[in-house]
Amino acid sequence: MAETRLIQSRYRLLDLIGRGGMGEVWRARDESLGRQVAVKCLKPLGPHHDQSFTRVLRERFRREARVAAALQHRGVTVVHDFGESEGVLYLVMELLEGRNLSQLLEDNKQHPLPVADVVDIADQVSGALAYTHQQGIVHRDLKPANIMRLADGTVKICDFGIARLGHDIGFTARLTGTGIAMGTPHYMSPEQISGAQVDQRSDLYSFGCVLYEIATGAPPFDLDDAWAILVGHRDTPPEPPRHHRAELPEYFERIILDLLAKEPERRPQDARELGRRIGTGRTTPVYVPTVVSPAIDRPADERRMLEPSTRAPAPSSSREPRLPSWTRGMTTGHKATGAGLGGAPPDAAAGLTGEWTARPATSAPEAPEHVERPTPSPELLTTLTGRHNAGLSLGRLGRWTEAGEVHRAVAAEREHVLGPDHPDTLASRYEVGFTLSRTGRAAEALREYTRVAGGRERALGPDHPDTLAARQEMAYVLGQLGRHFEAHQAYTAVLAARERVMGPDHPDTLRCRHNLAFNLSRLGRLEDSYRMASEVAAARTRVLGVNHPDTLVTRYEVAYALGQLGHWPEALGTYREVAEARAQALGPDHPDTLSARYEVGISLGRLGRSAQALELYRDLIDDRTRVHGPAHPETLRARHGLGVNLGRMGRWEEALAESRDVWAIRERVLGPDHPDTLVSRREVAVGLGWLGRWSDALTEYRGVATARERVLGADHPDALASRNDEAHCLEQLGRGQEAVELYRRVAALRQQRAARGD
Structure with missing residues (x-):
């Protein structure tokens, strides 16, 4: 395409009209119809986007382009065509003069x-x-x-x-x-x-x-x-x-x-x-009048600015708007004036006719061990503190992305005026890591926490509570990344330091022990997890009280360990106690209360008490829908539990209908390859099998297995379990030889995984 400057053998690019953040716009000739058009070429994705995201982008582009192409009004730009050529998405539009x-x-x-x-x-x-x-x-x-x-x-x-x-x-x-x-x-x-x-x-x-x-x-x-x-x-x-x-x-x-x-x-x-x-x-x-009033022909910096609560002009002694302190010092950049179309910005790319280029990275010289910095003004430090607190407030509201943007900006300014290892700079970096971990960006969070932990160790010492807090968050995100053995080592080291410095019953020590217990269960060490969780629950009851939220979190973990060990009656009793205590302490509609009620339903189903589980799930679905909405992941999780228990009661037509509905919503809301979506799709296959529709079941089992292999890898336990489901289905269809070959393949992959120690 760079040589012929021809897209899809039809649109010949003539000259570049404009260039902006999303890509380039070219004047082009439609060789088929002999007319001039505008071709907008979207900038290709960089290497930091994974293939699944790229697939989603392409589908979104096609959907949005179809919507734009369907608009027919003299006041809306006409879209003639769209597509993809050599990895570049493009739109063909009417050429506007x-x-x-x-x-x-x-x-x-x-x-x-x-x-x-x-x-x-x-x-x-x-x-x-x-x-x-x-x-x-x-x-x-x-x-x-x-x-x-x-x-x-x-x-x-x-x-x-x-x-x-x-x-x-x-x-x-x-x-x-x-x-x-x-x-x-x-x-x-x-x-x-x-x-x-x-x-x-x-x-x-x-x-x-x-x-x-x-x-x-x-x-x-x-x-x-x-x-x-x-x-x-x-x-x-x-x-x-x-x-x-x-x-x-x-x-x-x-x-x-x-x-x-x-x-x-x-x-x-x-x-x-x-x-x-x-x-x-x-x-x-x-x-x-046809002329511009001279009354407004004055410099922009002389225009009046307003206080938030009044339209009256600010006193002439101050031209700054009296807004919250955390808004000061941030700049807008250029407005969306379209001026960039006249000339390429520094990060503009050459587009279809050349290489896409990014802004060149600049490497600063290494900083000396000690940099003399001018003493920042008290007003600036107060402003930065206010903006830091504003970021914390956004986090408390669950607005993690916005909170991360605020903390990232404050961290950059604090590093500039205070230095990279100043406690305030590191406090902002810590919050950046926290927001990254809460928005699913665990790998980035780990890098940020590692940086903070190193800086705090240099500035404050290895056993300082702030240093230990950063190291503990490193362990947490290692768990998020599935690196549970490394997380175990990190938690163990932090726990030893916390016990030595703070004592065994300090709340931070107990929090670390709770996290270690949680991680032990993920390592398969269920007895150790149960024992440690029970000890932490007893200590938190003694220190914080029986109904304190932290105590209830650990008792919830005790119940989970009991269930994993097969002690379902004890797990059921503990989950019920936690649900009742949370309802009193936090309220019946609090997410933690509803989570405990869900686990009660799981336990009832495991104990064969499906009729009671059905009743509980129906009530929980009503409450989840009222609190979170019908398409919320937790509402759908409760509906999934309802479908499973319908199946356990032999009501397979109802179970299949419920599973299909949940699968469809999860696919729309979460995406076709999300783990919860695939769990629902598997449940559909289970229902089809119980109804004797094995050919249909095979299609769904294979779809689940293929998706899990694509996302998780061929030797991941979930992918292997799905291939076993497929082999069982082949047996039911009388295709024994294919089933045997698949069973052998699964066995070989499991042996390879075991040999690696995974």
């Missing part, structure tokens, strides 16, 4: 557009949004750079659906000066900022920001600080546009302010209502 709104503002030296043009753009875009929203499609990334005005005055919205792909992969997120991946915050709705569900009203808010900018020359919250902008969207009423530009019609100002309402229900409820209001306003004669 015009300028996007950011370029028009730039051409006008950031002066606002003429009022008549602003109103006309608002009218046309509202019609396009009314159409797309009626199709159930939300853009999610409306900004001036995504709205094009053609030479004949037609206005078109670009990049429906494709912007979401870039967000998912990380192409559209921009790093601010402090390392925060913020994207472009100037046009984000409050619900987008908070991570809540968005609908068409989020597009209307973003469009309100666009109208504000083209009508006044600046976005509603045009601050120099990314976090301050986000706080502004969330908390601060925008200054009325007519304060900047008196000639704007009053009705149009009212429309913009209504679009910028913080609560979605207070905005126009759909774009059709918006279009009606614009049409009504346009029929009222108003005086619209």
Whole structure:
């Protein structure tokens, strides 16, 4: 493709129109139809993306491209074709001759557009949004750079659906000066900022920001600080546009302010209502001058800034917005002006006609052993502490990704002003590791904790509680990675130090012993795990009390060990006691309470008391659905338990129907290769077998085995168990020779695994 510059033997690339974060746009000729088109080539994924993620991306691209291609409206860019060529995903679109709104503002030296043009753009875009929203499609990334005005005055919205792909992969997120991946915050709705569900009203808010900018020359919250902008969207009423530009019609100002309402229900409820209001306003004669008011022709740094709680201008002695301290010092980077289309950014790639290149890594010279640093101001240290605490608050709310971004930025700034081994720098690094482990990025978390542990050992000593905390988290993520023997060694070393320094009954010592007991069970040392968990439970009861959450966590682990040892009556009794105590201490709907009730159901089923298990699971499903929703993984886990116990009672038609339903939802929510999805698919195969439908069962058993081999490896115990299921199915179908060969293959793989000591 680099030599012929021809895609799929049809689209000949002529010249590069633009280049941005997601890839390149080329002017091209459709050789089949003899017309000029635009070809958008998405930047290929880097080596850090695994194959399963790449498959998901390709499927997402095809789905989003089909959605975009189905849109037929004069206000929406037409998508002619899409596909993949030599690993590069591409879209073929109509070639637009015009300028996007950011370029028009730039051409006008950031002066606002003429009022008549602003109103006309608002009218046309509202019609396009009314159409797309009626199709159930939300853009999610409306900004001036995504709205094009053609030479004949037609206005078109670009990049429906494709912007979401870039967000998912990380192409559209921009790093601010402090390392925060913020994207472009100037046009984000409050619900987008908070991570809540968005609908068409989020597009209307973003469009309100666009109208504000083209009508006044600046976005509603045009601050120099990314976090301050986000706080502004969330908390601060925008200054009325007519304060900047008196000639704007009053009705149009009212429309913009209504679009910028913080609560979605207070905005126009759909774009059709918006279009009606614009049409009504346009029929009222108003005086619209054709020149820009000189009142706004002043430097941007002289524009008034607002406090969160008032529209009054700030005192002239201070031009900074009085926002929370943790928002200070962060910068926005460049707005999404589309200016990058004129020239390649530093990390731009050559695309289809050459090599994709990333920003070159720069290697700093080795730092001397001691670096003289200027003493940071108390104000800066206080600001960093405030931002660190803001990250902790986000973590307490379960917003781990956002918390990680905050901690990463604070860590970088603390390292710059305090040094890499300063306790405050290491505290931020520790929190970065914590957020990584809570978002499933255990390998990255391990690297971060290793760095923190080394720094703390140098700065504080090997037995300092903070050093031991970092080493204990290293053990935890080693367990997450399945490296249980290494985790055992790490836990054992930390426990010895904690007992020596803090004593055997210190809460941190007991926490380490609890984790060691948990890890022992994962090593198959069930008796040792049960004994240690029982000792920790007794100590925590003595130190913390019988109903303390930590005590109940360990008693839960005791019950688990009892079950693994086959002592199901004792396990059932312990799980019930934990569930009752948690309901009293934490509440009946607390996740830990519901987890204990689920384990009660498991124990009842193991004891052959399936009728009681069914009753429990039905109640638990109702409670899980009410608390978490019908598609939540824990709701589905309870439904899976219900299906298993229906089968145990011989109600196989009902069991099969339940398993099929859970499998379908898990496949949609978790993905086809997720372990829980495959467990449900296997349960479908079990039901088919019990109903005598062995050919259908064989298809599902093979599907599970193939997926597990692909994800886990051919000699993983779960993959081997699935191949045994397949062999059993072959036997039932009378295909004995195939079954024998498969059994032999499984046996050989197990011997190889045993020889390696796995």
